[in-house]
Amino acid sequence: MTQVQFGVIGYKGRMGQALEAAIVEAGHAMCIGVDAGGNIGPLAGQCDVLVDFSAPEALSANLGAARVAGIPIVVGTTGLGEAEFVLLADAAKAVPVLQSGNFSLGVTLMAHLVREAAARLGPDWDIEVLEMHHRQKVDAPSGTAKLLGKAAAEARRIDLASNMESGRHGMTGARREGTIGFATLRGGTVAGEHSVIFAGPEERLTLSHSAENRMIFARGAVKAAAWLTGKPAGRYTMNDMLGL
Template identity: 80%
Template sequence: MAMSQSDKRFGVIGHKGRMGQAIAEAIEEAGHVLQVGVDEGGNPGPLAAQCDVLVDFSVPQALKTNLDAAKVAGVPILVGTTGLEETHFVQLAEAARSIPVLQTGNTSLGVTLLAHLVREAAAKLGPDWDIEVLEMHHRAKVDAPSGTAKLLGQAAAEARGIELSSHMESGRHGHTGARREGAIGFATLRGGTVAGEHSVIFAGVEERLTLSHSAENRAIFARGAVRGAAWLIGREPGRYRMEDVLGL
């Protein structure tokens, strides 16, 4: 049965990064304890057993090491690292056989609900409505499209029973020809200090529907990560999503 009391012991991997610092503040705000903080290049293995849950906001190259540490210690792990590739998702699936794993491109509760609404809209509106995902982030963000944009695109693809990888269109330039039927388009903007802006546009014949979310501070992601990680404690091994945290 899942634990509900406060004072849960958190291990934060990448805790000196911007998100790591925000998560440390959110842990304290929620009445929990930052038991262990692991910096870039550090090995969480010897320390993981001191924690009730691990939170990983580090780099894709460190994912296997972090998952192995969680498995050995027998503790759940929430992974918010972006820029993951297919090999990383294989590693996540393998780890989920023995521990609870929650991996997401965005821990915001608002974005979680947005993805749910995108899934509903894509299913109800049908394939004659074109889908475009627009995102903007600060100038220092290194991956594109964002993990959140991909999460929203994946929600739309799942609702339509298609593979995002084979229907994704991004970086349009030059003479591209007409829009491919069934495509899910992505547009990326970078500049300033924008924490995160995401819109999913459903374009039909003579009408459009736009579902949007604006992040004003990365603290919203930190609070969501702490809530999700705390929810994960005591769950059965398996893959979980932020939608599960909200009961969607």
């Protein structure tokens, strides 16, 4: 196995610390770790790949560092908007870029199953995405919930943004056919719970995933980064890594 040199952005966060443990566990090494206020740019050239779990506002600079160094970058930062996805697409013209709302191998497979179910079950089957995370999580719905909702929307050939229902409160009226609902729970130290419910006429199908420790995300990100090393420039997903 070839040892990969990792540059970790967001090093002092929970995921940054988990990444360091997962990198060592996989037999790789860290070349540098930076956090808020740090600049990976001058040091990125010493690394084989960058892994970014920092903040949306730092994404532009981090993608720029990967481009200048000519190395791949894996992005697990949550709370990304349309502007950030434009930046990702632009960077992918120059270097390999893999971005995901969740690096769990189980969640990646779950999204594949959600896509399969949504494609085969008709519009009389309503889709609801339920997620729960620890009390410190700042964005909602989670990136993973959106990833699962997007999988369902793509399978049904609809736009998620215009068919998404979240934060129901008060007299909302009847559920609009074809929409994808989201419910968010926060509390305790929950690493991540996600369920996609397909509610049909007199029957219900639920696909669920439970994260018992954030190390599963770190291991998945490390595996993805090692796989991405040596790939040509382009936009990649966890599905690509698993061959789904």
